[in-house]
Amino acid sequence: MSSVREALYWSRADNGSVRCELCPHRCHITGGGTGICGARANKDGALVALGYGLVSAIALDPVEKKPLYLFHPGKSILSVGGYGCNLRCPFCQNHEISMRRGPGKGGSFQTPEEIVRLALQAAPHGNIGVAYTYNEPLIGYEFVYDCAKLIKKEGLLNAVVTNGYVNMEPLGKLLPFADAMNIDLKSFSEGFYKKIGGSLDAVKETIRLSHTQCHVEITTLIIPGENDSSEEIAGLAGFIASLDDEIPLHLTRFFPRHKYSGRKATQRETIYALSGTAKKYLKNVFTGNMW
Numbered sequence: 001m002s003s004v005r006e007a008l009y010w011s012r013a014d015n016g017s018v019r020c021e022l023c024p025h026r027c028h029i030t031g032g033g034t035g036i037c038g039a040r041a042n043k044d045g046a047l048v049a050l051g052y053g054l055v056s057a058i059a060l061d062p063v064e065k066k067p068l069y070l071f072h073p074g075k076s077i078l079s080v081g082g083y084g085c086n087l088r089c090p091f092c093q094n095h096e097i098s099m100r101r102g103p104g105k106g107g108s109f110q111t112p113e114e115i116v117r118l119a120l121q122a123a124p125h126g127n128i129g130v131a132y133t134y135n136e137p138l139i140g141y142e143f144v145y146d147c148a149k150l151i152k153k154e155g156l157l158n159a160v161v162t163n164g165y166v167n168m169e170p171l172g173k174l175l176p177f178a179d180a181m182n183i184d185l186k187s188f189s190e191g192f193y194k195k196i197g198g199s200l201d202a203v204k205e206t207i208r209l210s211h212t213q214c215h216v217e218i219t220t221l222i223i224p225g226e227n228d229s230s231e232e233i234a235g236l237a238g239f240i241a242s243l244d245d246e247i248p249l250h251l252t253r254f255f256p257r258h259k260y261s262g263r264k265a266t267q268r269e270t271i272y273a274l275s276g277t278a279k280k281y282l283k284n285v286f287t288g289n290m291w
Contacts, residue, residue: 003054003109005142007040009170010047018047022141023086023166024202036197037086037139049142055110056081056097057134060122066131066161067250069286071180071215076126077159078119081134082143083107087163088197089186090259091223098135099258112146119156129157129179138166141174148177164206165198171209180215182250183207187220187227188236208243217248219288222266222274224254233274237281245282251275252288 009021013028020027020035027035029042034050041050061079063072085098092098110118119130130151132144137160148158157179164183185203187193193200210216218240222228233251240247251274254266271287278285 003050003052004043005049005052007047007049008142008145009167010040012045016042016045018042018045020047021167022139022170024199025086025197035086036088037084037136039082039084039139049140051083051140052143053109053111054082054107056083056107058108058110058118060125060127061131063128063131063159066133066159066182066217067219067252067286067288068159068180068182068215068217069250070217070248070284071159072128072157074126075128076122077129077131077157078115078122078127079131079133080110080115080147081132082137082140083135084139085136085163086139086165086197087136090196091221091226091254091263092258093221093255094134095258112143112150115147116150116154116156119151120154123156127156129159131159131161133159133161136163136165138162138170138174141166141170145174145177148174152177162206163198164203164210166202166206168205168209171206175210175213178210178214180217181210182217182219183210185218185220185236185240188232188239189227192227204239207240211243211247217250219250219252221252221254222271223260224264224266224270228266228270228274230274230277233277234281237278237285241281246284247282248284248286249278249282250286250288251278253290255289 034041159180
């Protein structure tokens, strides 16, 4: 089967090049090239979604693992991952697949219909639906969108675990099929986002729009010396509270990974202290990775 489909959200540019309109990068892609994410390419003057249906992992997880603590707690959700990401976080905790350009060894090809079949098979085991997770799912927008529509038809639920770096038009088209989102708010500093190739303002817009249409929880990975000041967490929590002070915030502990493999893990005391700061603004603050 082909794992290449014509992409949604693009326009033709000059000399056979194309402009991807899926995320704020708006990559200008010449013939044979790919965008920053590596998942969208110019093939003969058209934008195609590479790896449509290529899956890195499928697992039945507790919904709390996404993390989604206030969305059907105690239930399970079929977690489906692809490959690649449109950000370049040097601290990525899942870089083995998020930084990979294609499947390499392992992985499988799945159609949306097969994902639905697996989700229905798992329903007797407490499965509530499908979570699109592990890598950045929205760079594989077409596959997520096709799966999400079919999942909803079967009366199951969709959850999207995302970095939130997506344009508003494609997000708006997907949201009617999304029941929950966990959005990474990696920092409350535009300088931090610039370092990882993103934009704080863009992610804030994703959070603003998403929380009006589905259940939203926010995750911030706390990295020593990067985003661990009480002032920053106060600003971050204050922004979330300005939307709804019941939106859950997960403050999670960093462990050395990827290009930050030589750094120390976040101290538990730091997470507890920052949790206390966030609780001045928010009613639902959780700590993660505290083993």
